[in-house]
Amino acid sequence: MPPLLEVSGLGKRFGGFVALEGIDLAIDTGERLGLIGPNGSGKSTLVNCLCGALHHDRGNIIFDGRAIDGLPAYQRTRLGLARSFQLPKPFRSLNLLDNLRIPLLYTVNARPGARLSDGAIGERCLALLDDVGLADKATRLPRDLTQVEMRKLELARAVASAPRLLFADETMAGLSPSEVEEILAVLVRLNEQGITIVLIEHIMRAVMSFSTRLVVLVAGQKIADGAPQEAIRNPEVDRAYLGE
Amino acid sequence: MAAAKFWVVSFAAAAAVLVLTRGLIANEYFFFAGYVVLQYIVLSTAWNILGGYTGYTNFGVGAFFAVGAYSSVVLHKLTSVPVPVMILVAGLISGILGFGMGYLTLRLKGVFFAIATLALAIVAQTLIVNWDYVGGSRGIYVIRPQQAPLYGSYIQYLYSLMLILAWVSVAIARTVERSRLGLGFNAIRDDEAAAEAGGVPTLRLKLISTSLSGALMGMSGAPLPYYVTYLDPTSSFNLSYAVNSVAMPLIGGMTSWVGPVIGAILLGTIQQLATVTISSALNLLIVGLLLIAFVIIAPNGIVGLVRARRRARLR
Amino acid sequence: MCPGGGHYGQGKLAHAAIACTGCPLIGMLSLDLAVNAVVAGLLLGGFYAAVTIGVTISFGMLDIVNIAHPAFIMLGSFVAYIVNSNFGVDPILIGVVMAPVFFLIGMAVYQIYFYAFEQRGEESIQGLAFFFGLLFVGEVTLILVFGVDYRFVEAPYIGPSLHFGVVDLPLRMLIPCLVSLLMLAVLQLFLGRTFIGRAILAVSQDRLALQLMAANPSRVKRIAFGVSIATASVAGALLIIIQPVEPSIGRDYIGRIFAICVLGGMTSFPGMLAGAMLIGIVESITATFYGPSWAPAVAFGFLLLTLAVRPAGILGR
Numbered sequence: 001m002p003p004l005l006e007v008s009g010l011g012k013r014f015g016g017f018v019a020l021e022g023i024d025l026a027i028d029t030g031e032r033l034g035l036i037g038p039n040g041s042g043k044s045t046l047v048n049c050l051c052g053a054l055h056h057d058r059g060n061i062i063f064d065g066r067a068i069d070g071l072p073a074y075q076r077t078r079l080g081l082a083r084s085f086q087l088p089k090p091f092r093s094l095n096l097l098d099n100l101r102i103p104l105l106y107t108v109n110a111r112p113g114a115r116l117s118d119g120a121i122g123e124r125c126l127a128l129l130d131d132v133g134l135a136d137k138a139t140r141l142p143r144d145l146t147q148v149e150m151r152k153l154e155l156a157r158a159v160a161s162a163p164r165l166l167f168a169d170e171t172m173a174g175l176s177p178s179e180v181e182e183i184l185a186v187l188v189r190l191n192e193q194g195i196t197i198v199l200i201e202h203i204m205r206a207v208m209s210f211s212t213r214l215v216v217l218v219a220g221q222k223i224a225d226g227a228p229q230e231a232i233r234n235p236e237v238d239r240a241y242l243g244e
Numbered sequence: 245m246a247a248a249k250f251w252v253v254s255f256a257a258a259a260a261v262l263v264l265t266r267g268l269i270a271n272e273y274f275f276f277a278g279y280v281v282l283q284y285i286v287l288s289t290a291w292n293i294l295g296g297y298t299g300y301t302n303f304g305v306g307a308f309f310a311v312g313a314y315s316s317v318v319l320h321k322l323t324s325v326p327v328p329v330m331i332l333v334a335g336l337i338s339g340i341l342g343f344g345m346g347y348l349t350l351r352l353k354g355v356f357f358a359i360a361t362l363a364l365a366i367v368a369q370t371l372i373v374n375w376d377y378v379g380g381s382r383g384i385y386v387i388r389p390q391q392a393p394l395y396g397s398y399i400q401y402l403y404s405l406m407l408i409l410a411w412v413s414v415a416i417a418r419t420v421e422r423s424r425l426g427l428g429f430n431a432i433r434d435d436e437a438a439a440e441a442g443g444v445p446t447l448r449l450k451l452i453s454t455s456l457s458g459a460l461m462g463m464s465g466a467p468l469p470y471y472v473t474y475l476d477p478t479s480s481f482n483l484s485y486a487v488n489s490v491a492m493p494l495i496g497g498m499t500s501w502v503g504p505v506i507g508a509i510l511l512g513t514i515q516q517l518a519t520v521t522i523s524s525a526l527n528l529l530i531v532g533l534l535l536i537a538f539v540i541i542a543p544n545g546i547v548g549l550v551r552a553r554r555r556a557r558l559r
Numbered sequence: 560m561c562p563g564g565g566h567y568g569q570g571k572l573a574h575a576a577i578a579c580t581g582c583p584l585i586g587m588l589s590l591d592l593a594v595n596a597v598v599a600g601l602l603l604g605g606f607y608a609a610v611t612i613g614v615t616i617s618f619g620m621l622d623i624v625n626i627a628h629p630a631f632i633m634l635g636s637f638v639a640y641i642v643n644s645n646f647g648v649d650p651i652l653i654g655v656v657m658a659p660v661f662f663l664i665g666m667a668v669y670q671i672y673f674y675a676f677e678q679r680g681e682e683s684i685q686g687l688a689f690f691f692g693l694l695f696v697g698e699v700t701l702i703l704v705f706g707v708d709y710r711f712v713e714a715p716y717i718g719p720s721l722h723f724g725v726v727d728l729p730l731r732m733l734i735p736c737l738v739s740l741l742m743l744a745v746l747q748l749f750l751g752r753t754f755i756g757r758a759i760l761a762v763s764q765d766r767l768a769l770q771l772m773a774a775n776p777s778r779v780k781r782i783a784f785g786v787s788i789a790t791a792s793v794a795g796a797l798l799i800i801i802q803p804v805e806p807s808i809g810r811d812y813i814g815r816i817f818a819i820c821v822l823g824g825m826t827s828f829p830g831m832l833a834g835a836m837l838i839g840i841v842e843s844i845t846a847t848f849y850g851p852s853w854a855p856a857v858a859f860g861f862l863l864l865t866l867a868v869r870p871a872g873i874l875g876r
Contacts, residue, residue, distance in 0.1 A: 072447070073440045083441055085440030091434040093499070094427075102431045105424050161443055226372060301687050352866055353682045355624040359817045360866055363859035366814060370856035381852070483810060487695045494688055525702050532696035536689060540675040543685045 004029045004064060004165055004196055005050070011058035012042075012049055019045045020220045023059065027165065027198065032191055034228065035200045038240055042220040043200050044086060047167045052076045053081045064164065070210040076094030078107050082163035085134075086170045088150040090142035096153060097138050100160045107161035125160070132156045132186055146189060148179040165196045172203055180206055208232070216240070250418060253277040258411040266400055275403040279471060281512035282406040283464050287485065288492035289413045290460030295490070297426060298453040298499030299433025301354075304345070304361035305489040307368040308338045308458045310480040312465030317378050318473060320386060326393070327405060334466035335459040341368075342458020355435070369481040383476025386469040404469050406443055413460050417501040420456075429453060460491075484528055488515075491535040491546035497547025506546055592723050596847040598838055605736030606801060608743055608832045609794040610812060611819045616746075616787040618817075619825040620763030621780050623672065624683070627632045627690040628816060629809035630697030631661065631788050634868050635795020636710075636804045637701060643712040650712045651738055656797025658789040665788025667691075677777070688817025694809070701806035709803035717800060735797035742793055746786075747828050759783045763826060811855050818862035837861075 003026040010023040021044045025069060027033055037043050048054040050061060052073030061068050091099050101121060109115045116124065129135045132152040137144065145153060151171050158166055172180045184206055191197050196237055201207045207214070207228075214231040216224035218240040224231040231237065265278065287305065294300050312334035319330050349360045373381045392401035420426045428449050431439035440446045469475050488511065496507025511531060518527030542549050610632060617625040638657055639650040676686045716730040750756035758779045798804060815838060822834030838858050846854045 051441065053379065072445070074443050074445050077441055077443045085438065085441070089435045089438040091431050091438065093434055095332070098427065101443040102427060102439065102444065106428060106445075109432060110443060157438075295684065299684065301684050303691065306649070355618070355626065355687060355817075356821070356866060358624075358687055359814065360627070360863060363814050363818075363862050366859045367856050369864075370853060373852055483695070486690070490688055490691060494685075496860065516712070525699055529696060529699045529703065532692050532699060535692035538695065539685050539689045539692065540671065543675075 001029065002065060003027055004031075006062040007059065008062075009059035010046070010049060010056050010061065012045055012054065012056050018220055020049065023217075023222055025215065026226075027196060029164070029196055030191070030194070031196050032210055032212045033196075033198045034207040034214045035198055035217065036202070036204070036214065037217035038205055041217040041221075041240075043217055044169060045220075045244075046217065047083060047169050047198075047200060050122070051081055051167065074106070077103070077163070078110055078163050080162075080164035081167075082158040082161050082165070083167040084151075084154040084158045084169055084171055086173070088154040090145075090150060090153055090157075092142055095141055096129055096134060097122070097125045097140050099142065099153060099157055100128050103157055103161040122141070128156045128160050131159075131189075133182075142184070148175055148182065151175070151183060152186065155183070155190075159190060159195070163195060165198070166190065167198045167200065169200045170202065170205055172201060184210055247422070251415070253263060254411065254415065256408060262404060262407050266396060266404065267496075272397060272399060275397070275399045277513075277516040279399065279403045279406050279467075279507060280516060282403070282410045284488060284508040284512045285410040285505055286406070286413045286464035287461055287489045288496070288508045289410075289417045289501065290457050290464065291489040292493040292498055292504045293417060293420060293429075293460070294453045294457035294535075296493050296503070297421065297429040297433065298450065299429075300450070300453070301358045301490070302361045302454075302457065303358050303486050303490070304363075304365035304368075305461060305486040306481040306483065307361075307365035308341060308461035309465035309468075309485050310372065310477070311341055311368065312338050312370060312462030313468040313475060313480050314378050315462070316466045317386065320469065321377070327402070327470065331405070331409065331463045331466040335463040336460020338465075339455045339459030340359050341462070342455040343451055345458065346454030350447055350450065365486075366480065369477055372481075373477045379476065381477060383474055384469075385474050388470050388473055398470065402471055405467060406464075409463060413463075414501055414505060416456070416460070417504075421501055424448070425452070449489060484531075487528070487531055487535065488512075489520070491531050491538075493545070494543075495534060495538045495545055497545030501548055503545050503547045510546075569693075575629060591845055592843070594725060595727055596843045598728065599732065600840030600843030601836055602728070602732040602736040602839070603801075603843055604832075604836030606732070606797055607738050607815060607819055607835035607839050609735070609739035609790065609797055611823075611831055611835060612743060612746060612828075613787040613790040613794070614816050614820050615823070615828070615831050616759075616790075617784055619820055620759065621783055623669075623780075623784065624687055625690050625784075625787070626687070626696060626813055626817075627693035628787075630694045631664075631791035632795045632798060632812065633804065633806060633809045634702055634808060635661065635792040636799040637705060637795075638792070639796040639799050640710045640712055640804075642839050643714075644710075646848075647713075649714055649799055650796045651714075651734070651793075654793040655700065657796075658792040661790040661792040662785040665785035666781050668788065669784035672784075673777055673781070694813070698806050698809055705806065707805055707807070709805045710799070711803040712799050714800065725773065731802055735800050738793070738797060742790065743828060743832065746790070749786075755779070759786075782795040814855070814859040814862055818858045818865065821862065822865050 005025070005027040007025040009022055011018075011241065012020040023046065035043055035046070046052065049056040052068075052071060052075070056069070059111060063076070063079060066079070068081075070078065071079075094102075104116065104121045104124060109121075126135060126138060129138050132155060134149060134152055134156065137149070142150065142153065153173060156167065172183050175183065180203060187199065187210065188195055193197055199207060199210055211228050213226065214224065214228040215222060216231055216234070216237050218236070223236045223240070224234045265274070269275075287309065291302060291305060294302050315334045315337045316330040319325055319333060345361065345364055348364075349357050352360055372378065378384055388398050390398075392398040392403070420429070428444045429438070431442065431444050432446055432449060436446055465480070468480065472479075492507030492511050493504040494507070495511065496505065497503030511534070514530065515527045518530060538545065544551070611740050613631070614625060614628050617623045617628070635654060635657070639653045642648050642653045672686070672689065675689065686740050716734050719730050721728040721730065721733065750760055759782070762776045762779045762783070819831060819834040819838055822837065823831030838861060841861065842857045845857050
C-alpha cells in the first residue's frame, strides 16, 4: 500500500536562514509517528509546510496519492490533513459547540457526498466534546477553560474535520503527568479509530510510549528515522540533545 | 428572534414607520434629518459586516460612500434614470471597489489593513479631485427634480428610499449573521489561521465581506447628490463618515445587527440635534469622545452591556 | 498644502515662467527644477523622519497602533504657534522645552491604553478605534479652539535660502532637517547606550521572554511611549517652520508616517530614514512636475505598493 503522506526533498528558508533541508518522509496509514528534536530544529516549520500554513521552497508533498504543493491550507484540511496548534487558538467569541461547528460546516460538509443536516451537526459537536470530556462545558466560552481543557478543545477541533492524518503539535507542553496521560489516552483512541497520528513532542516518556516509529529532526535535517529504541540510540541524537 | 418572526415584524415596523411619518409629519426638516439617520443605519450596518463580523477595520468608508455618490452624478449627467436604479448601479460599482480593495489587501492584518483602507480612500479622493467631468475640486451642482414619484416632496421620496434601503441592509446583515457565512466571518475574526486550518476558505470569505460591505456603503451614498444638490470631494470623502461608521457599531455593539442600528439612531439623532442647537464641529467632538469612552468602558457596546446584565441576573 | 519646499523663492519663479511663457529654455530649466525637487525632497525626507520616529517606537517596537500620532504632532505645532506668536520664542526651542510635557502626556495615554486594552487582552479593533477616536478628537478640538485658518510662526531662518550654484537650500527646510537628524542621533544613542533605552529594545525584541523573566514590561513600555510622544513636540515645531498649518493637515500624515515606517522595516532607524527620504523625493518630484494636488496620493500609493509587495520593508526586520 502506498504511503498516506510522502514528502521528498522538502526545503524551507527564511531569508538566509535554512529552516528545513532535504526532508524525506513517508507516513503509512495507521501509524503512530513521533517527531522529536531540540528547540529550533524545524519541527513546527515542517508541520506548517505540510499543512499549508507556510509555502515550502523545495521538494514535493504527496498526500493520498495526490500532489498538494501549492494548495491553500483549507483545501488540505478538506483532503484530510488536520493539525492542532502548539499554542491553542480557539475561536474566543464562540462557545465550544460553535468552535467545533466551524470545521464540520466547512470541512466535512464541503466534501463531496452527503451533507450533514443542522441537527446532525449539532449532535456530532456534542459527541466530539464528549469524547474529550468537555460535554458539560458545551455552551461555555473558551476563556472558561483550563489549560488542559483548551488543549483538548484544540484536538477536538482538529478531529472534527474528520481527518485521515492528524498532526498533534506539542499538545502536552507544560501539562502535569496525569494530564499528559489524559491527552495520550485521547490520541491512542483516535488512532484506534483509524486516524494516522504524528505526535510532535518534547516529553520523551510520552513520545516513546506512544510512537510506533520515531523521526528525529536537528537543525532542519532529519537525522534518524526508525523504531523508537533504535532512533534514540543514534549517537547524533545524543549529541543534539546533550551537546558534545 | 426566529427568522420568520423577524421578517414579518421588521417589515411591518418599517412599513409602519414609513406610512406614519409620511402621513403625520408635516415638518420638512424631519425628513432631512431622518434621511441622515437612516443613511447612517445603512453605513454602520455595512461597516459592521466587515468590521464587527469579520474583524477587519475599514477606515476608508468615505471612498465607498463618495464613489456611490459620484456614480450617481455620472449617471445623472449621462442620462436620466430613476434613483432606485442609481442605487443599484452604485452598489455594483462600490461592490467591485470593495472586491478590489479586498484583493489588494489580502495579506494585511490589523492596523496595516486599516491604514491601507485609508490609503485607498486618499487615492480615490485624489482621482476624483482631478476628474473635471464630475467637477473636480470645485464640486458640482445637481438639480433636484421638481416632481417626486408618487406624492409628497422630493426629500420625502429620498427619505422613503433610504428607509427601504435601511431595512434591506439590516435584513441582509441578519441573514449573514445567522448563516454559515457569518460563522465563517466570525472564525476569521477570532483567529484567521485556525479558521483556515479548519477548512474555512478565508480569502474567498474576506472578498465576499469586503464586496458586500462596500456595495452597501456605496448604495447609501447614491441618493446624496439629490439630497445636498451640491457635491464636492471634501465633503463627500469627509473623515466624519469614517468616524461615525466606526463609532456607531462600536457604541451599539459589533456582534449583532442590532448594535449598528442602535448606534446609528442614537448617535445620528444626537448629531442632528447638536448641529441645529450647537455647532457641527462640536457635534463631531461629541462623537469622538463617545467613541473613546465606550471603547474604554464598554467595548462590547450597548448590546454587550445588555447581555452582560442578563447573564448577571441569571446567576 | 505644499510639500515641495522649492516652491518658494527662485524655484517658484522658474516654475511660473515655464507655465506662462512656454519658454524655449524649458529643457535647461527642467533640469534645474528636477535637481531642486530632489534636494527639497531630501530635506523634506529628513523632516519626515522626525515625524515618523515616534511611530517607529510606538508601533515598530511596542506594537501599539498609535494612529493618533499626527494629532500629537499638530498639538506640538499649535503649541509652538501660541508661544511663538505671543512671546516670540524660537519654535525649535519651544518644541524641545515642551518635550517633557509631551512625555508625561504620552505616559498618561499609555496608562489608559494599558488599563483598557493590553491588560484585558481586548481585540485589536478596540485599540485601533481608541486611537482613531483620539486622532479625531484631537483634530476637532484644535478646530474648535483655533479655527480652520492657517497658522504660522516667525523665525529669522524662515525666508532666507542658501545657494550653491543652481541648488536652492531654503533654511526653512534645511534647519528642520538638521534638527531632525540630530534628534534621530540622540534617540539612537539613548536606545543603544542607556539602561532604559536597552530595556526598551529588549521589550521590543522579546516581549515573551521579558515577561517570563517576571520583569515588568509595562513600565518600560510606558516610558517608551512617553518618549515617542515627546518626539511629536519637536516634530510639530519643525512642521510649522516648514509650512503654515491648520488642524486637518494631520490626516495627510497618517499615511506618510505608516508608509515610511513600513518601508523602513518597522524598527530600523536607518531604514526609516531611507524610507523617509525616498518618500520625500518622490513627493517633491510629483508636486513639482505634476502639481501639488497629486502629492498626497504618492505616499499612500507607495504604502499600498510596499504592503502588497514587501511587507517586511526595504531594510527588512
